[in-house]
Amino acid sequence: MELPQLEHMRLRRCDSAASVPQFCNSPTMIVMVGLPARGKTYISKKLTRYLNWIGVPTKMFNVGQYRREAVKIYKNFEFFKPDNEEAMRIRKACASAALKDVAVYFTKEQGQVAVFDATNTTRERRLIIISFAKERGYKVFFVESICDDPEIIAENIKQVKFGSPDYVDRDIEEANEDFIQRIECYKASYMPIDDDKDRKLSYIKIFDVGSRYLVNRVQDHIQSRIVYYLMNIHVTPRSIYLSRHGESELNLLGRIGGDSGLSPRGQKYANALAAFIKGQNISDLKVWTSHMRRTIQTAEALGVQYEQWKALNEIDAGVCEELTYEEIQENFPEEFALRDQDKYRYRYPKGESYEDLVHRLEPVIMELERQENVLVVCHQAIMRCLLAYFLDKPADELPYLRCPLHTVLKLTPVAYGCKVEPFFLNIEAVNTHRERPVNVDINRNPEDALQTVPDHI
Amino acid sequence: MTNCPTLIVTVGLPARGKTYISKKLTRYLNWIGVPTREFNVGQYRRECVKIYKSFEFFRPDNEEGLKIRRQCASAALNDVRQYLTEEGGQVAVFDATNTTRERRETIIQFAEQNGFKVFFVESVCEDPDVIQENIVVSLGSPDYTNCNTEEAVEDFMKRIKCYENSYETLDEVLDRDLSFIKIMDVGQRYLVNRVLDHIQSRIVYYLMNIHITPRSIYLCRHGESELNVKGRIGGDSGLTPRGKEFGKKLSNFIQSQGISDLKVWTSQMKRTIQTAEALNVPYEQWKVLNEIDAGVCEEMRYEEIQDNYPLEFALRDQDKYRYRYPKGESYEDLVQRLEPVIMELERQENVLVICHQAVMRCLLAYFLDKTAEELPYLKCPLHTVLKLTPVAYGCKVESISLNVDAVNTHRERPEVGITTYNHTTTQPQLMQQQLH
Numbered sequence: 001m002e003l004p005q006l007e008h009m010r011l012r013r014c015d016s017a018a019s020v021p022q023f024c025n026s027p028t029m030i031v032m033v034g035l036p037a038r039g040k041t042y043i044s045k046k047l048t049r050y051l052n053w054i055g056v057p058t059k060m061f062n063v064g065q066y067r068r069e070a071v072k073i074y075k076n077f078e079f080f081k082p083d084n085e086e087a088m089r090i091r092k093a094c095a096s097a098a099l100k101d102v103a104v105y106f107t108k109e110q111g112q113v114a115v116f117d118a119t120n121t122t123r124e125r126r127l128i129i130i131s132f133a134k135e136r137g138y139k140v141f142f143v144e145s146i147c148d149d150p151e152i153i154a155e156n157i158k159q160v161k162f163g164s165p166d167y168v169d170r171d172i173e174e175a176n177e178d179f180i181q182r183i184e185c186y187k188a189s190y191m192p193i194d195d196d197k198d199r200k201l202s203y204i205k206i207f208d209v210g211s212r213y214l215v216n217r218v219q220d221h222i223q224s225r226i227v228y229y230l231m232n233i234h235v236t237p238r239s240i241y242l243s244r245h246g247e248s249e250l251n252l253l254g255r256i257g258g259d260s261g262l263s264p265r266g267q268k269y270a271n272a273l274a275a276f277i278k279g280q281n282i283s284d285l286k287v288w289t290s291h292m293r294r295t296i297q298t299a300e301a302l303g304v305q306y307e308q309w310k311a312l313n314e315i316d317a318g319v320c321e322e323l324t325y326e327e328i329q330e331n332f333p334e335e336f337a338l339r340d341q342d343k344y345r346y347r348y349p350k351g352e353s354y355e356d357l358v359h360r361l362e363p364v365i366m367e368l369e370r371q372e373n374v375l376v377v378c379h380q381a382i383m384r385c386l387l388a389y390f391l392d393k394p395a396d397e398l399p400y401l402r403c404p405l406h407t408v409l410k411l412t413p414v415a416y417g418c419k420v421e422p423f424f425l426n427i428e429a430v431n432t433h434r435e436r437p438v439n440v441d442i443n444r445n446p447e448d449a450l451q452t453v454p455d456h457i
Numbered sequence: 458m459t460n461c462p463t464l465i466v467t468v469g470l471p472a473r474g475k476t477y478i479s480k481k482l483t484r485y486l487n488w489i490g491v492p493t494r495e496f497n498v499g500q501y502r503r504e505c506v507k508i509y510k511s512f513e514f515f516r517p518d519n520e521e522g523l524k525i526r527r528q529c530a531s532a533a534l535n536d537v538r539q540y541l542t543e544e545g546g547q548v549a550v551f552d553a554t555n556t557t558r559e560r561r562e563t564i565i566q567f568a569e570q571n572g573f574k575v576f577f578v579e580s581v582c583e584d585p586d587v588i589q590e591n592i593v594v595s596l597g598s599p600d601y602t603n604c605n606t607e608e609a610v611e612d613f614m615k616r617i618k619c620y621e622n623s624y625e626t627l628d629e630v631l632d633r634d635l636s637f638i639k640i641m642d643v644g645q646r647y648l649v650n651r652v653l654d655h656i657q658s659r660i661v662y663y664l665m666n667i668h669i670t671p672r673s674i675y676l677c678r679h680g681e682s683e684l685n686v687k688g689r690i691g692g693d694s695g696l697t698p699r700g701k702e703f704g705k706k707l708s709n710f711i712q713s714q715g716i717s718d719l720k721v722w723t724s725q726m727k728r729t730i731q732t733a734e735a736l737n738v739p740y741e742q743w744k745v746l747n748e749i750d751a752g753v754c755e756e757m758r759y760e761e762i763q764d765n766y767p768l769e770f771a772l773r774d775q776d777k778y779r780y781r782y783p784k785g786e787s788y789e790d791l792v793q794r795l796e797p798v799i800m801e802l803e804r805q806e807n808v809l810v811i812c813h814q815a816v817m818r819c820l821l822a823y824f825l826d827k828t829a830e831e832l833p834y835l836k837c838p839l840h841t842v843l844k845l846t847p848v849a850y851g852c853k854v855e856s857i858s859l860n861v862d863a864v865n866t867h868r869e870r871p872e873v874g875i876t877t878y879n880h881t882t883t884q885p886q887l888m889q890q891q892l893h
Contacts, residue, residue: 199646212629213649218665221804228662231652310790321784350755356744360794370655 026137027106028222030115031129033144035190036183037156039209040145043230044117045416047143050229053389054362055355056222057111061102063118066094074166077181082189095125099132106138113222121190130201141223142203143230144193152209153183160415209235229366235413238372239282240390242383243408245294246270247429250322251405254430254456257314257321262297265427269406270301272425276408277302277375286374288312288364295377306377311360314379318351325434325453329446336449340440343399354399357385365389380432383409390418400436405429430456462541463656464568465550466561468579470624471617472591474643475580478664479552480850482578485663488823489796490789491656492546496537498553499598501529509600512615517623530560534567541573548656549573556624558631565635576657577637578664579627587643594849644668663800669847672806673716674824676817677842679728680704681863684756685839688864691748691755696731699861703840704735706859710842711736711809720808722746722798729811740811745794748813752785759868774871777833788833791819799823814866817843824852834870839863 030047032040044060051058068074070090079087095118105111120126126142133140147153157179161167167175193203195214204227205214213231218224246266250258262270277285287304289295290312299306320328320335328336332349339346347353361382368374368386376386380403388398390411403409406429410421431454439448465482467475479495486493503509505525514522530553540546555561561577568575582588592613601609627637629648638661639648647665652658680700684692696704711719721738723729724746733740754762754769762770766783773780781787795816802808802820810820814837822832824845837843840863844855 195646211651212633213647215647215649215665217645221801224662224666224804227665228658231649231661232658310793359744367655370658 025220025222026139027111028113028139028141029102029129029133030113030226031120031126031140031142032115032117033120033126033142033193033203034146035121035186036119036179037153037161038145038147039156039235040119040143041117041160042156042235042416043143043145043206043233044115046233047226047229048113048115049389049392050365051113051226052392052394053358053365054225055358056113057109058113058115059105059109059111060115060117061098061105063091063095063098063116066098067091068165070094077178077185080182080185082185095128099129103136106136119186121186123191126193139219139223140202141219141226142193142201143226144203144205146192146205146207147209149208163415204230206230229369232366232369234369236372237413238374240368240373240411241277241280241375241408242386242403242411243273243298243375243377244379244383244403244405245289245292245298245377246273246427247405248294251430251432252457254324254326254454255322256325257317259292259294261293265429266294266298266405267301269425269427269429270298272406272427273298273377273408274302276423276425280410282373284373286371287377288374289377290314290379290382292379295379298377302375309364311364312376312378312382315354315357315381316348316351318348320348320351324456326450329449333446333449334442337440337442337444340436340449343436344395354381354385355395357381361385391420392417402433405432430454460654462546462573463548464537464541464564464573464575465548465660466555466564466575466577467550467552468555468561468577468627468637469581470554470556470620471613472588472595473580473582474591474669475554475578476552477591477594477669477850478578478580478640479550481667482660482663483548483550484823484826485799486548486660487826487828488792488799489659490792491548493548493550494540494546495550495552496533496540498526498530498533498551501533502526503599505529512612512619515616515619517619530563534564538567538571542571554620556620558625574653574657575636576653576660577627577635578660579637579639581626581639581641582643584642597849638664640664663803666800666803668803670806671847672808674802674807674845675711675714675809675842676820676837676845677707677809677811678813678817678837678839679723679726679732679811680707680861681839682728685864685866688758689756690759691751693726693728695727699840699863700728700732701735703859703861703863704732706840706861707732707842708736710857710859716807718807720805721811722808723811724748724813724816726813729813732811743798745798746810746812746816749788749791749815750782750785752782754782754785777870778829788815788819789829791815795819825854826851836867838865838867 032044034040041062044062048058048060067090070093071079078084081087098116098118102114102116105114116129120129130140157176161179162172162175167178170178193201193205195216199216202217202219202223204216207213210231210233215227218227246262246269248266249260249263250256251266252263285304287299287302287306289299289306289308291308291310292313295312296308320332323331335349344354347356365386368376378386381399383403384398384401387393387401387403387409393401406425406427408423408425410423412419412421434454435452437448437451467479469475476497479497483493483495502525505528506514513519516522533551533553537549537551541549551564555564565575592610595613596606596609604612627635627639629650633650636651636653636657638650641647644665644667649661652661680696680703682696682700683694684690686697719738721733721736721740723733723740723742725742725744726747729746730742751757754766757765769783778788781790799820802810812820815833817837818832818835821827821835821837821843827835840859840861842857842859844857846853846855
């Protein structure tokens with residue numbers, strides 16, 4: 001789809017065709033530090049999910065998992081006693097195995113960021129990691145979580161530890177008691193990052209779940225983005241509601257894009273959405289729409305204030321705007337096939353790709369992280385991108401996520417992930433979901449190309 | 458973005474970069490569309506005490522001096538109140554030393570009474586080299602116009618001493634309920650406490666990305682393109698022979714500048730890429746550096762826009778900054794999508810950005826603190842490199858024409874308005890178009 005010379009030019013650069021600048025520097029290791037139940041794994045998983053979504057290949061390495069593979073059955077906290085030599089040896093070996101895998105990820109799997117999730121509470125352990133990284137030319141950024149609020153710690157233990165494979169056969173009280181003893185094992189030897197002795201290191205210290213941060217020596221762009229992200233996330237319980245606009249006139253005609261108004265059924269949906277939202281009894285709900293009529297009309301029915309974001313506008317289909325799939329096949333058969341070959345990266349001529357969408361949605365995600373209860377009234381491609389972020393879906397699945405009209409998805413963060421509840425508000429609408437056809441060859445015949453197009457007028 | 462107005466309060470000894478930060482932050486916030494103004498208490502003091510005699514004014518036992526300074530702070534706060542409540546301001550930057558808890562408490566109460574949020578920005582620095590450098594900047598102040606340098610430096614050092622004894626830095630424990638960022642050693646380390654909302658979060662992110670390492674930013678457009686010579690806007694055409702010539706001359710120019718470690722950025726359009734190719738160095742493509750999308754007017758000549766969309770054409774001239782081409786973008790949209798570029802330019806050191814007319818106007822407006830009204834009319838001719846070098850509180854601009862002819866693509870704001878539009882005025886109006 002590009003001239004050969006441009007393809008050549010793209011290869012000359014040290015980055016991909018992404019609209020996100022690729023900072024092909026050294027790989028970065030993010031190293032967690034902190035006592036058990038301080039949110040290290042929560043932060044690791046969330047950060048990994050965010051970085052992958054914005055296009056930075058990232059993988060998490062949880063040393064506890066390596067330990068569970070080495071020591072099949074977890075007996076009790078005695079394993080973590082500092083004088084348990086046998087166990088110490090195993091734990092050291094597990095950390096080394098994890099570090100080896102980090103090296104493989106960077107050198108053989110094109111990884112750019114590795115999140116090393118373990119307590120790393122002693123200077124000795126951190127020095128080993130620093131040497132390992134220095135030898136190989138990796139950058140190191142520490143993320144330390146410090147918290148002494150017993151309520152928060154108790155809540156963490158409840159949320160995640162009881163689901164852990166370590167405690168699968170214990171009752172809650174036993175598990176709680178054991179875990180508290182486990183934390184004690186680490187406390188005696190815990191050496192937090194020292195602002196004086198460690199002043200040459202790059203790190204962020206997070207105090208009391210984000211009430212305060214200390215940031216030292218941010219080296220580069222990716223570390224700066226990581227710090228910004230970490231400073232915007234919170235753990236206050238809340239829900240995010242994602243919905244498309246009500247059915248539009250162009251939806252009925254099977255035409256993509258454009259800026260049409262709601263159909264009668266779409267208007268009905270808007271009213272049903274208002275009733276649904278009222279029924280949810282949400283305190284202090286923010287409502288966001290795009291700048292396009294169909295989302296604005298939908299929000300109007302709610303009778304509350306809403307904020308319009310241009311970044312929430314539907315994907316720009318460029319030369320294909322307002323065409324039906326049949327017309328696209330007729331006028332741009334090759335483009336149509338190329339899109340089916342790589343729907344995530346394919347950019348409509350004079351339009352956008354899903355990859356471009358993710359880039360322009362990043363500020364929306366950042367603000368969603370800052371906010372509490374939010375209802376986002378948007379569009380099919382947009383909703384797929386947002387959903388992929390919350391549900392950690394990879395780029396090849398993202399463009400095929402199901403986001404039907406007239407269905408609200410309620411997302412509620414829970415433990416390490418996100419609970420999803422779909423609510424179909426019982427107003428019929430056309431189906432706008434087009435599955436990937438079997439034949440994606442550029443020379444395919446029209447029947448094969450149009451095999452999966454949903455019905456329309 | 459903002460509900461209650463926000464009062465940003467600087468804290469720190471003299472020569473710690475408070476005014477530098479205040480001005481830069483104000484410039485940034487205004488550029489992204491948040492009406493912001495800075496209030497420098499020193500300025501109020503200079504208006505009050507016409508002639509600055511010596512550091513003795515700042516001695517803690519100088520009752521007369523203290524009274525005047527307190528009055529000046531109050532006057533400034535009064536103006537803050539007016540700006541935030543009556544003049545549509547959203548952020549006020551209160552630039553003063555504010556080194557005592559007592560003074561800060563006064564400000565906090567003032568803010569509470571008026572429903573403003575408060576965010577403190579403290580700059581702490583003990584590096585004598587940095588302080589020396591900063592003092593040189595401070596000596597540009599009207600206080601020292603008639604002193605020789607040695608005298609001035611000595612006086613200024615004594616001035617700093619006057620504050621040192623009573624300096625109460627923001628404390629993690631004592632001030633745990635306040636919202637603040639403490640910047641230590643020019644950005645090596647930050648302490649961030651209780652960020653309350655979106656704007657504070659953006660401010661923190663910005664402050665954590667700026668630096669004061671000397672460097673230069675080079676801005677230029679792509680070489681002259683095929684569509685340029687045809688007088689057509691937008692599109693994605695390649696370079697003309699003269700455009701390619703510019704690429705070569707640009708390469709020579711860049712080499713002659715002897716820049717260490719220069720980053721080169723382009724858009725994802727052919728004409729900027731082809732220009733960068735001539736440099737024979739790695740470059741990075743940013744989609745957000747693409748030219749403004751002219752929507753239905755893409756690839757049209759101005760005469761064609763006039764013929765097909767006369768109303769739109771006139772509306773654009775009425776408010777070129779906010780006007781959005783149908784199915785296209787406005788300058789205001791451009792600024793939003795360029796914000797990550799500005800943020801990364803702040804982080805970087807020497808950078809050459811090869812972009813487009815509207816994009817370059819937006820970037821230039823940020824560095825030169827131009828208003829939204831001026832921005833769409835900034836002159837960014839083809840085949841000319843602008844070299845921007847931060848100096849003192851602003852930016853030095855050097856315009857270097859590389860001596861390769863090109864069409865003129867600059868269209869001035871026309872005099873005629875929408876109500877007086879008629880066919881007879883078409884001719885003179887179009888005379889302003891470039892000849893092609």
